[in-house]
Amino acid sequence: LCKSYAVAMRPLEWFALIWVKSFFNLLPLNAGIASNAAYLKIRHGLSVTSFVNISILVAIVTTLVYAFMGLLCMGVRYLQTGAAVTSLSALLLLLFAASILLLIVPIPAVPDTTRLGRLINQVRESSEVIRQDKPLLCLLIFYQVLHFLLFLGIYLALFKELDYPLDLTSIAMLVIFYNLILWPFAYTS
Numbered sequence: 001l002c003k004s005y006a007v008a009m010r011p012l013e014w015f016a017l018i019w020v021k022s023f024f025n026l027l028p029l030n031a032g033i034a035s036n037a038a039y040l041k042i043r044h045g046l047s048v049t050s051f052v053n054i055s056i057l058v059a060i061v062t063t064l065v066y067a068f069m070g071l072l073c074m075g076v077r078y079l080q081t082g083a084a085v086t087s088l089s090a091l092l093l094l095l096f097a098a099s100i101l102l103l104i105v106p107i108p109a110v111p112d113t114t115r116l117g118r119l120i121n122q123v124r125e126s127s128e129v130i131r132q133d134k135p136l137l138c139l140l141i142f143y144q145v146l147h148f149l150l151f152l153g154i155y156l157a158l159f160k161e162l163d164y165p166l167d168l169t170s171i172a173m174l175v176i177f178y179n180l181i182l183w184p185f186a187y188t189s
Contacts, residue, residue, distance in 0.1 A: 007044045049122065057126040058140070063180065064099035065144035067092045070176040077169050095180070102127055103137070153173045 009017075017039065021032030033055070040046040070092040078084050107124040109115045130137045155171050164173075 007040065007046050021141070036047060053122055053126045053129070056123055057130055060099050060102050060123075060126070061130075061137070061140045062144055063095050064103065065141055065148065066176050066180050067096035067099060068146075069148055070173065070180075073169050073172045073176065075175075080169070103130055106131070148175065148179070151179065 020039075021036050023032070024035045025032035037048055037051045040051055041048060071089070074089045074092065102123060107120065107127060109124060110120050112118050112121060121131055130140075142178065152172055152175050155175050156168065159166050159171055
């Protein structure tokens with residue numbers, strides 16, 4: 001994703017950034033995101049605005065994937081039990097639709113006179129990057145699906161080891177909502 005902004009990093013450097021971010025996220029105000037932004041600005045000249053654009057794009061794709069997985073789990077739960085949780089389904093559908101719209105529909109530019117205007121323009125710039133590079137979007141979705149499966153496997157092993165009587169769908173929903181709630185603070189880099 002950073003290659004779109006002319007930043008070339010080695011895999012070891014990315015790995016180190018992930019670990020440093022995780023460590024700094026233990027500090028107040030989740031300083032990991034700020035540490036990554038500062039590192040990329042100092043070492044590679046990536047502007048903070050570009051970093052925010054990348055973070056927004058990752059957040060949108062994360063929301064898209066996890067909302068879709070949540071809708072699938074809600075469908076499976078409905079087929080298994082016949083019980084529907086309409087409020088959660090509506091929330092997931094809203095998040096999924098909003099993510100699709102942000103990735104597909106061009107957002108018009110607005111004046112940068114307010115903080116909201118600047119944020120809207122950053123979302124617009126992020127969605128333009130992904131609209132121009134479809135393979136990048138597919139790669140981001142693939143990585144988020146792998147992230148979901150990794151977390152699902154960890155949680156499944158944990159709950160099996162602790163002998164909690166949860167089925168796969170319930171554990172998947174825990175993973176989905178944990179990540180949907182947490183991504184603005186920890187995973188947007």
